[in-house]
Amino acid sequence: MSVPRSQVLMIASIVLVVLLALSGAQPYDRPTWALEVFPVVVALPLLWATYRRFPLTTLLYGCIFLHALVLMLGAMYTYARVPLGFDLAELLGLTRNPYDKIGHFFQGFVPALVAREILLRGHFVHGKKMLAFMVVCVVLAISATYEFIEWGVALALGQGADEFLGTQGDPWDTQSDMFFALIGAVTALLLLSRVQDRQIQRIAGDEAAPSPA
Numbered sequence: 001m002s003v004p005r006s007q008v009l010m011i012a013s014i015v016l017v018v019l020l021a022l023s024g025a026q027p028y029d030r031p032t033w034a035l036e037v038f039p040v041v042v043a044l045p046l047l048w049a050t051y052r053r054f055p056l057t058t059l060l061y062g063c064i065f066l067h068a069l070v071l072m073l074g075a076m077y078t079y080a081r082v083p084l085g086f087d088l089a090e091l092l093g094l095t096r097n098p099y100d101k102i103g104h105f106f107q108g109f110v111p112a113l114v115a116r117e118i119l120l121r122g123h124f125v126h127g128k129k130m131l132a133f134m135v136v137c138v139v140l141a142i143s144a145t146y147e148f149i150e151w152g153v154a155l156a157l158g159q160g161a162d163e164f165l166g167t168q169g170d171p172w173d174t175q176s177d178m179f180f181a182l183i184g185a186v187t188a189l190l191l192l193s194r195v196q197d198r199q200i201q202r203i204a205g206d207e208a209a210p211s212p213a
Contacts (some may be wrong), residue, residue, distance in 0.1 A: 005058060009051070009186060012065050013044060019069070035153065036075030040068045057199035058111050059192060067110040075105050104177040107146065108139045108184025115139065118188070120195040120200055136185050143181035147174050 025035035084101030115138040
């Protein structure tokens with residue numbers, strides 16, 4: 001007997017709340033933690049509030065869950081100090097911790113699926129090529145906005161923003177961050193568009209079905 005999707009999502013939400021609390025118990029830098037987990041704190045109530053009116057595909061909920069894990073882990077250690085990043089740096093022969101690039105990859109990967117689902121279900125865009133173009137544009141706009149936020153935080157906090165910025169001395173960090181977001185968006189479109197289309201059709205069918213008397 002399969003578990004209802006609503007119960008699975010509720011369990012996933014509880015897991016995220018617990019992990020969020022654990023990540024904030026003893027973070028390396030509490031102001032940085034607060035800034036990094038802010039998207040999770042905003043997204044969770046929003047997803048709960050819109051579940052009945054505008055339920056997302058299971059694929060998208062799963063990707064959002066993974067993105068939240070990436071954000072919370074980076075927030076707990078700061079992106080330049082995540083142990084997984086050091087392991088990857090040693091494995092790949094890198095001179096810096098690359099975990100922030102994983103974060104920016106997901107910053108493109110997941111918002112691409114969010115934008116694609118909203119554009120498709122709202123019938124805002126017609127044509128596969130135009131849809132892909134608009135999704136990439138949305139992702140790059142989000143990435144650029146995030147870089148503006150980092151810039152604003154750096155100006156406001158001065159040297160105290162180093163942990164949040166996580167540039168690790170790379171003068172091209174901003175450009176590479178946006179490039180990894182672009183890679184994430186293109187990867188999501190290439191790998192998951194068909195799966196997402198099938199799940200959107202299933203949701204549309206459920207919404208069109210008459211409710212029981």
